[in-house]
Amino acid sequence: MYSVMNTSYKEKMKKVIRRILTILPAVLLQVLWLLVLVHWLAPWAALINAGLSILSLLFVLYLITKQEESTYKILWLLVILTFPLPGALLYLLFGNRRTTKPLKRKLEQAPPLPKDDFDAAPIYAALSDKNKRLAQTFRWVEQTTGFLPHINRGAKYYPLGDAMFPDMLAELQKARRFIFVEYFIIENGRMWDSMTEILAQKAAQGVDVRVMYDDLGSLSTYTKTEAERLRKKGIRCAAFNPLIFIKGTLNCRDHRKMLIIDGNVVFSGGVNLADEYINQIEKYGHWKDIGFRLTGEATENYVRMFLQFWNAFAKDPVPNEYLTKKEPLCTDISDGVILSYYDSPLGPDAVSNELYIDLLAQAQETAWFFTPYLMPGNALLDAFLRAARRGVDVRILMPGIPDKKLVYRMSHSFYFVLLKAGVKIYEYTPGFVHAKACLIDGVVGTVGTVNLDYRSLFLHFENNSLFYGASLLEDLKTDFLATQEKCRERTPDNLGMGFGKWLIDGVLRIFAPLC
Secondary structure, three states: OHHHHHHHHHHHHHHHHHHHHOOHHHHHHHHHHHHHHHHOOHHHHHHHHHHHHHHHHHHHHHHHHOOOOHHHHHHHHHHHHHOHHHHHHHHHHHHOHHHHHHHHHHHHHOOOOOOOOOOOHHHHHHHHHHOHHHHHHHHHHHHHHOOOOEEOOOEEEEOOHHHHHHHHHHHHHOOOOEEEEEEOOEOOOHHHHHHHHHHHHHHHOOOEEEEEEEOOOOOOOOOHHHHHHHHHOOOEEEEEOOOOOOOOOOOOOEOOOEEEEOOOEEEEEOOOEOHHHHOOOOOOEEEEOOEEEEEHHHHHHHHHHHHHHHHHHOOOOOOHHHOOOOOOOOOOOOOOEEEEEEEOOOOOOOHHHHHHHHHHHHOOOEEEEEOOOEOOOHHHHHHHHHHHHOOOEEEEEEEOOOOOHHHHHHHHOOHHHHHHHOOEEEEEOOEEEOOOEEEEOOOEEEEEOOOEOHHHHHHOEEEEEEEEOOHHHHHHHHHHHHHHOOEEEEOHHHHOOOHHHHHHHHHHHHOHHHO
16 A cells, blocks of 8 residues: 555646646756846847837737737736746747637547437527526527527535535446546545546446546646556546646646536536535635536536537547437426536637626626635726625625735735625634635525636636526525635724735736636
8 A cells, every 4th residue: 555655646646747847948048048138248238228128018918919818818917028038938838819729729629429409499588588788698699609498407515525425336336338537626525536436436347438538627636557457447538638848838728627427417516526615624724515416408518518528538439329318398487497617718709707707797786706816917907996885795705714825815815895885794703614605685696616817717627507586596505604604704994004014915906817
């Protein structure tokens, strides 16, 4: 046992060191440029500076005219104006959407899925009868993402990963055709080891078992050696966007989380496959996370999400016959409607960001959010402020114990302006909140993987489920209020806002898009 753990540790250390070494060429190149400038190009320094100034101006004009989140543009403007040459190169490598072309090309070249010819018109008609404005929101999400709404035929809410885990194991035992696993973080421990044991049993029985994990998300927790052990057990395994070298797609991570069983059951939410998510180990106090289980036709969208990714980024395509569900025509939305979709940094629309802005604009009474990180762009920040100023009860529930201290401090830099507008902010004193959800007027909301920060809203692949009129939302409301009872409320008075703090907050907000 010690030998296996020691080998695993060595593999992880090698992986981390290898990733660090990839940065060195860029650092050495910058040092070389400075040496050349000082020792050989000094006589032409004025001419070089003039040329760099012109290039900086062109880049500034280019950025200003781009339709992009303003906070992101401000950061790059400062970088380019301060360090024209390296700033421009960094933008071309990491800041420009064109750097995502390799991922986009793989998705476009993947074997196409059969067209989802399900007729959603009866659902939209029933939804329009109840709330025409909200029906427009659902239709916009469909048109933007390509995913259709479905009638809720069974959605269960879990207020903790601890509560969801036993159901995940029980459903895995029932698998007969296929099991799809896709997570940002996988780490050996009670949770993943228990699941792996069942996955291996099912693979031996002929069940098609496939596992995809994010290479950077699992950088220090899951190695190639461990992935190879899965393959030897008959489990197909693929790492998303391997971090072999520093490249433009570095920031585009697979932050999605889904467990799909036979196309009949789906588990999703904020819970990754590591022991802190089910409170088997303690890292930052009590780990507060949430999730849900879907059954019925609403699982179809998750099957499609997984197939699109696997077919694009793994070597062996999934058979299309796994997409066999046909939803009978029905207008009974008594337990609500679900539209599950995924966000992509490859297109022009930041869907979840726009969705939250839209939902906040529609809010009349309440707008409650769970999030571990709070670094919204200007448009979303303004939506929060406007909702609070017109009298909506806006609440944001945050961690009391941070997992990343710098990110936690950056989140605090947004507190003062929100609190002054009337937004209520609560921090969970027992530990860390990793839940991601919103609830608007108690009738519409989302549960998924989307944090209220720049990476989640603009750079990562995420999955989210939009619910209307579902009983799950009542459970979300009950859990939110119960969790709030364990929180301390932040106010402008107990926040403390001297000049020094104001200055630090301003600097931190500039660099928030990097975190």
